[in-house]
Amino acid sequence: MKIVGLIAATLTSSGFLPQIIRGFKTKKLEDVSTLMLLVIIIGTACWTLYGFFIGDLIVVMANTFTCATVVLLLIMKYSFRR
Numbered sequence: 001m002k003i004v005g006l007i008a009a010t011l012t013s014s015g016f017l018p019q020i021i022r023g024f025k026t027k028k029l030e031d032v033s034t035l036m037l038l039v040i041i042i043g044t045a046c047w048t049l050y051g052f053f054i055g056d057l058i059v060v061m062a063n064t065f066t067c068a069t070v071v072l073l074l075i076m077k078y079s080f081r082r
Contacts, residue, residue, distance in 0.1 A: 002058065009062030016069040020076070029077040037074045041067055 023029045044067035051059030 005058045009058050013062045013065045013069070016066070016073060020069060020073060023073065023076045023080065027080040029073070029080055032073065032077055034074070034077065037070050037077070040070045041074070044070065 019029075019032065023032075044063040047063040048060055048067060051057070051063060
């Protein structure tokens with residue numbers, strides 16, 4: 001059963017990587033919603049806390065990584081503004 005969790009964690013955690021790569025290439029992130037990024041940051045932070053409470057390393061690691069990638073996107077969005 002852990003393999004399903006690992007697969008799910010890998011897929012969902014890597015979901016923002018294409019946007020980060022594209023953002024670095026184009027320096028354009030105006031169309032990325034700030035509200036969406038904030039909601040995902042808060043949600044993944046909550047999932048990370050939940051993972052700590054239940055002692056599930058997969059939940060903690062996946063959501064910590066996802067949260068970090070979304071924070072990076074938010075930073076990029078405001079750093080690349082013209």
